[in-house]
Amino acid sequence: MKKLYLIISILFVMVIGAGCSSDENSETKKKEATKQVDLTISAAASLQDALNDIKASFEKETPEVNVNYNFGASGALQQQISKGAPVDLFFSAAEDKFDALVDEGLIDEKQGTDLVGNELVLVVSKESDKGIKTLEDVTKATKLSIGTPESVPAGQYALQTLKNSGLWEEVEKNVIYAKDVRQVLTYVETENVDAGMVYKTDALTSSKVDIVTTAGEDLHDPIIYPAGVIKDSSHPKEAQLFYDYLQTEEAMKIFEEYGFTDVK
Secondary structure, three states, X not given: OHHHHHHHHHHHHHHHHHHHHHHHHHHHHHHHHOOOEXXXXXXXXXHHHHHHHHHHHHHHHOOOEEEEEEEEOHHHHHHHHHOOOOOOEEEOOOHHHHXXXXXXXXXXXXXXXXXXXXXXXXXXXXXXXXXXOOHHHHHHOOOEEEEOOOOOHHHHHHHHHHHHOOOHHHHHXXXXXXOOHHHHHHHHHOOOOOEEEEEHXXXXXXXXXXXXXXXXXXXXXXXXEEEEEEOOOOOHHHHHHHHHHHOOHHHHHHHHHOOOEEOO
């Protein structure tokens, strides 16, 4: 009888053990199936607010992918990618910075697209008493901020605007350069400068500045934002998923809410 009990006990333990092992294998498979992938997206600073909203909606639909942003001036981001920075997708505020990576073979032209557009505006602090009411009034600014033209597309567009409107020679000595368009906005908000030239989308995010005027499209190159997957992305499948999502109706609605225009 004792032997019978012993045999039954051993069989019971074996069955329980097999069940636990099966459960553990099942959990392991589930974890492997839902393994998190981290994407790195290098994007123009002016896209920050819209892309943060898009990140939330994308990750809700695609929980296995974590989106991490590296925001900055498009020129600086382009240089980082050229030097081998581990990036999965580039979203530029200027076509020339994007095209440079296409020319280097780092982005396949077929995996890139012109996605949204923007406008350049002149802004002043709501507390300003300089009487700056038109573009020509920038000559009244003791300090005028624009992004560094070599690396900041908004600064490049601002320089073109000031030169083409015949104002550059008069204001050049008063220009304060910024590392990106968000820094220009901050300078104006804090009244460290009298005026600044930023994207309309950035100006709309601030309750501390007024838009004086919009630069005429004939005064600067078209403001187009191209996006594309980096060829040597560590996660090409997931990068493509995010790239495709940026072009969905849901994502475009978010862009438009922040003042971007659909250029497709």
